[in-house]
Amino acid sequence: MKLADLCPLPLPDEPRLPEEVLLGPGARAGLGAQVDARLGERPFRFGDPDTWRAADLGRPDWLLPRHPHADEQTAEQVARKAEGASGLVAVGSGTINDLAKCAAELLGIDFVVVGTAASMNGYASAIAAIVAGGLKTTRAARPARAIVLDTELLAAAPAALTRAGLGDLISKPVSDTDWWLADRLEGTGYSTLPGDIVERAYRRATAAAGGLMAGSPEAYVALGEALVLSGVAMVVAGSSAPASGGEHLLSHLWDMEALAEGREVRLHGAQVGVTTCISAAIYQRLIRIRQADLVPCKPWIEEERRLYAEHGALAPTLIEQARRKHARTEARLAKLSDGWKELRDEMGERRLPTPAELRAPLLACGAPASLRDLGSSRADGARVLRLARDIRDRLTVLDVAFDLGLLPGAADDLLVEAGVA
Ligand SMILES: [Zn+2]
Numbered sequence: 001m002k003l004a005d006l007c008p009l010p011l012p013d014e015p016r017l018p019e020e021v022l023l024g025p026g027a028r029a030g031l032g033a034q035v036d037a038r039l040g041e042r043p044f045r046f047g048d049p050d051t052w053r054a055a056d057l058g059r060p061d062w063l064l065p066r067h068p069h070a071d072e073q074t075a076e077q078v079a080r081k082a083e084g085a086s087g088l089v090a091v092g093s094g095t096i097n098d099l100a101k102c103a104a105e106l107l108g109i110d111f112v113v114v115g116t117a118a119s120m121n122g123y124a125s126a127i128a129a130i131v132a133g134g135l136k137t138t139r140a141a142r143p144a145r146a147i148v149l150d151t152e153l154l155a156a157a158p159a160a161l162t163r164a165g166l167g168d169l170i171s172k173p174v175s176d177t178d179w180w181l182a183d184r185l186e187g188t189g190y191s192t193l194p195g196d197i198v199e200r201a202y203r204r205a206t207a208a209a210g211g212l213m214a215g216s217p218e219a220y221v222a223l224g225e226a227l228v229l230s231g232v233a234m235v236v237a238g239s240s241a242p243a244s245g246g247e248h249l250l251s252h253l254w255d256m257e258a259l260a261e262g263r264e265v266r267l268h269g270a271q272v273g274v275t276t277c278i279s280a281a282i283y284q285r286l287i288r289i290r291q292a293d294l295v296p297c298k299p300w301i302e303e304e305r306r307l308y309a310e311h312g313a314l315a316p317t318l319i320e321q322a323r324r325k326h327a328r329t330e331a332r333l334a335k336l337s338d339g340w341k342e343l344r345d346e347m348g349e350r351r352l353p354t355p356a357e358l359r360a361p362l363l364a365c366g367a368p369a370s371l372r373d374l375g376s377s378r379a380d381g382a383r384v385l386r387l388a389r390d391i392r393d394r395l396t397v398l399d400v401a402f403d404l405g406l407l408p409g410a411a412d413d414l415l416v417e418a419g420v421a
Contacts, residue, residue, distance in 0.1 A: 003124075006225060007232060008200050009193065016126045017235050020146040023224050025217050027150040028055065031089070034112050034146040039087025046078065046100075047091035051116045055091045055153060070095045071131040075102035082107060090144070093117040093161060094129075094268070101128040101141035113144040117157035118165040118223045120269055123147045124231030127240055135317060136255055138240065147228060151220035160267060162212050162223070163367035167273025169205060169226050170358050171247045172198050172233075174279045174397075177350055178245025179237075182395040184343060185332050194233035194242040201226035209361035246282075246396030249388040250275035254376075256391065260313055266375070270368045274420050277355040277369070278385060281418035282401050284355070285410070287348040292340035295405045297329040310387055321393045329403075332395070336403055355418045370420045378421040382411040 004011055006021050019038075022030045035043050047055065048064040062081045068074055078099050082088055088111035090100030097113050104111040105128075115123055122129070128141040154162070176195040183190035205226035211219030233242050251271035258265045303326055308315045336343070362369040371381045386408045389398040401407040406414070415421035 003228075003232065007197060007229060009197055011197075011232070012236060014235060016142050017232060018124050018143050018145060018147050018228075021124075021228055022146070022148045023151070023228070024221060025151050027148055028057065028114055028153065031057070031112070031114060031148050034148065035087070035089055038110055038112060038145045039089065042084065042086040043089050044082040044085035044087070045089040045091070046082070047096055047116075051092035051096060054116050054156060055114055055150075057091060057114070060091075061085075064096075064099075068095055068099065069131065070098040070129060072102075072133075075099050075106065075130060078103035079106040085109065087111060089114065091116060093157070094120045094122060097122055097144070098128040098130060101143065102130055102139070105141045110142075110145045112146045112148065114148045114150070114153075115224070116153050117161035118149070118154045118220060118227055119157070119161035119267070120165060120168050121227045121230035121234075121243060123149070124228045125234045125240070125243075127234065131259065136252060136259065143231065143235070149224040149228070151217045151224065154220045154224060155215040155217070159213060159366070160270070162220075163362075163365055164267040164269030164273075165223055165227055166205070166209055166212070166269070166361060166365055167267075167271070167276075167367055168269035169202065169223070169230060170361060171245070171272050171276040171279075172202055172230060172243060173350075173353055174247055174276050174283070174358075175245035176242045177283065177347070177352055178279070178396040179239075179241040180350070181347070181397060181400065182241070184346070185335050185400070186328060186395055188241075188395070191237065194237040197233045197236065198226060198229045201229045206361040210364040212365040241394070245279065245394075246388065246398040247272055247275040247279040249392055249394075249396060249398060250278065250384050253384050253388045253391050256314055256317075271374060273358075273362050273367055274369065274371060274374055277358050277418040277420050278381070278414060279397055280353060280355045280358055281414045282397050282406065283347065283352050284417065285406055285414065286397070286400065286404065287344055289340075289344065289404060289406075292336055293405055294333050294337055294403055297326075297333060300326055307390060311390065314391075318391045322390045324393045325389075325395065325399070328395075332399070333403060336400070355420075359419050371415070378412065378415055381415050381421055382408075385411045385414065 205222040208219040
């Protein structure tokens, strides 16, 4: 169906949005017509050995090695292999979709994606997550012209991938609130449209989470729809902000540390499901704070010393982001001091899900719902909770928790209140 028919609200005229979404049992039967209509005479069909076998779509033009990484060199390799093609058919999930976005951008051609797992919300987003020079970066890239999500394929995907998709999805009400909070304190801009685009699908997908492991087609339709619309919300917002707040910073810090130490990163959505509960616990505390006792801003020279001491080898890569945010601290504290009561009341009116409400769908489908489930620990969780705000210029609930003196002192208690430690 047309994306406009999937979306509950009228969409702005935005050329970067996908046009067509085929979603349901057997949806891949419609792939040929999409390729003929959108990709010209010489489409280049690729995936990796596992995704291609799962999708069962005849002969590929080329397969990546098993377990590919979404990095710059691999995206260039895809582009070289596809040289002369009139379009790309990408078969896979997060990694393959990001590689296709970048390769299509490099070649100046369109692509169609056949999703093999409901593992993330990037199918419709205009951002690709790519590792460049050992660092996780996001870059603007046009999403697929058509997205094919066959629920038979999604249900046959490894359970961990589906669980990760649900984990990434549950962050939406919380990350949207971080986006709202940044606007209230720093005037960065906020619109209710992206949140409204996802809300109904979010409710359906989280309510249906218990059916995922039983292979219920309805549960996969609900999750696929919500993940696609979450990507659409980012395109409409012109930023990842409605889908990526403090809970994502916590996850990204783990990834940056793993990359720096040459370890494999964990599944993005698995981490985000757990960290979302932590952000939600912070919000529950904030809405109970009557009087704002603000922590004064430290001079930059002290902050810089702390950043080098605490982040070690990662410090040079994040120092500029931290410096930019630090430069705005005084102004933010003044706003918090003048308008805390009003801000707190508005925060309460947003009726954010509690950590227990967020954990319920995770538990219903066996997704990681605690630090231990991730192979982390309370001490490690408290550590990233103390440090994650440093890695990005974006204001989130983590910063406000420091401003109000909740962090770092209450880190352990917050992890318990989040139900993750
Ligand atoms: Zn995410």
